[in-house]
Amino acid sequence: MPAPTGYIDDYAGVFSDSSKSDMESLCSEVHDKTRAQIFVVTVKSLDGASVDQFANDLFHHWKIGEKKTDRGVLLLFAIQDHKYRYEVGYGLEGILNDAKVGDMGRAMVPDLRAGNYDAAATLGLHSVAQVIADDSKVELTGLEATDSSAVDENQQAPPPADDTPISSESSTGKLILALLPFGFGLAFFGFVAWVIIRSRHGTGTSVGGWSSGGDSSSSDSDSSSSDSFSGGDGGDSGGGGASGSW
DSSP: OOOOSSSEEETTOOSOHHHHHHHHHHHHHHHHHHSOEEEEEEESOOTTOOHHHHHHHHHHHHTOSBTTTOOEEEEEEETTTTEEEEEEEGGGTTTSOHHHHHHHHHHHHHHHHTTOHHHHHHHHHHHHHHHHHHHHTOOOHHHHHHHHHOOOTTOOOOOOOOOOOOOHHHHHHHHHHHHHHHHHHHHHHHHHHHHHHHHHTTOOOEETTEESSSOOHHHHHHHHHHHSOOOOBBOOEEEEEEEEEO
16 A cells, blocks of 8 residues: 555545545544544455455554554445454554444444445544544534534424514513623623733733744744644554444
8 A cells, every 4th residue: 555645545436525625624633633543545455355454454554643642543445345444543442442433333334335435434434533532522623514514304393483563662672681781791891801901011921821922933833734744653553443344
């Protein structure tokens, strides 16, 4: 296998561009926020090898995860062989044990049998990302965006609007009551802002480790460096995970 070009390496060519982009962004966010690496790989065929051995060899070859923590996961799909494999690094076996990733794999099977590889891989990736995020106590915007766009087909329709006319006096009174908290809040925050500005006299101050003034070149360089893909960082796997077929 060649060196990876990203977290999503679709050698079988079964993912749409949009799904591939969404999954790549989520994997990048997972690494940035939790220091864990998730790779999703498709191949056309295992060429006679077992899916367990293929995934384990690829995990070692790409050194998925960081060397000091071994927090890496490989999700492999062999399309023509109808096989999949979760390979889990040492550092994540405590939260992604064989039984848990086995359940995640079986949840993908209906989409895999239907040939909907975008949906199967997205489900498999999101399941792992959510466990890692919960363990690290972080929120992933890549998961929230998908959840917010999902439509619940079983959701009940909203109740019909009340057509009873509302008097102008009643509506005006309700509007005033609704705006009162907003007015008090605006006045309060305006007062706090005035106090802060007066205390600082326009000079840069350090709050919570972040400077309100000064040079931001170091943070800019960190941001630009995180945008470039560096591949695996020396992680290792002991063969933990789960395999299946469809």
